[in-house]
Amino acid sequence: MRATVFCDVTDPWSYIGATRFERAAAMFTILTGQIVDIAYRAATSTHSVDQDRAVAAARISGIDLNFDEHVAADSTDAWRMLTWAGETDEVTQRDLLHQLWRAHFLEGADIADGLVLSSRAALAGLPLQTAEALLASTDYVADVERQRETAIDIGATDLPFIVLDGDRTLAGLRSQDDYLQTLHQLFRS
Numbered sequence: 001m002r003a004t005v006f007c008d009v010t011d012p013w014s015y016i017g018a019t020r021f022e023r024a025a026a027m028f029t030i031l032t033g034q035i036v037d038i039a040y041r042a043a044t045s046t047h048s049v050d051q052d053r054a055v056a057a058a059r060i061s062g063i064d065l066n067f068d069e070h071v072a073a074d075s076t077d078a079w080r081m082l083t084w085a086g087e088t089d090e091v092t093q094r095d096l097l098h099q100l101w102r103a104h105f106l107e108g109a110d111i112a113d114g115l116v117l118s119s120r121a122a123l124a125g126l127p128l129q130t131a132e133a134l135l136a137s138t139d140y141v142a143d144v145e146r147q148r149e150t151a152i153d154i155g156a157t158d159l160p161f162i163v164l165d166g167d168r169t170l171a172g173l174r175s176q177d178d179y180l181q182t183l184h185q186l187f188r189s
Contacts, residue, residue, distance in 0.1 A: 069108025
């Protein structure tokens, strides 16, 4: 089974929802033996963030959001790095995405800063010098723009927006159990 998760590094609902979906996919694999391949693509949320609701929803998933040290940031360079990481493999892309979410939402780091991005890429197992060279270039800018345009074209504004096997969609934050039930329904059909 294939899942494409449209999300953003600066959107707390994306962080919470993607984490819940990943956990549901892991449980689904344990229960059925079927692997869910997950890829991540850039999207821009059009919804405002109610910090109290986001903090409460995150706590349910074991995530402690820190809006006190939050730094507003443009996520374009982060998505350039994530697109590059996705060419290595989906696990590396996921690891980098979680590194960036932790940096942005837990540590108050500026994810538009080249040093933050390249060091997080290195922590995810990517070559530091290649990450620095990528950030000094315009590589992957067009790719990120295409991902965001695709998200708009398919109506992915309520994040995370998950496309399962190319035709079933889940928009917005759901519970881990809801995600698991949807995976089972799709598997049985």
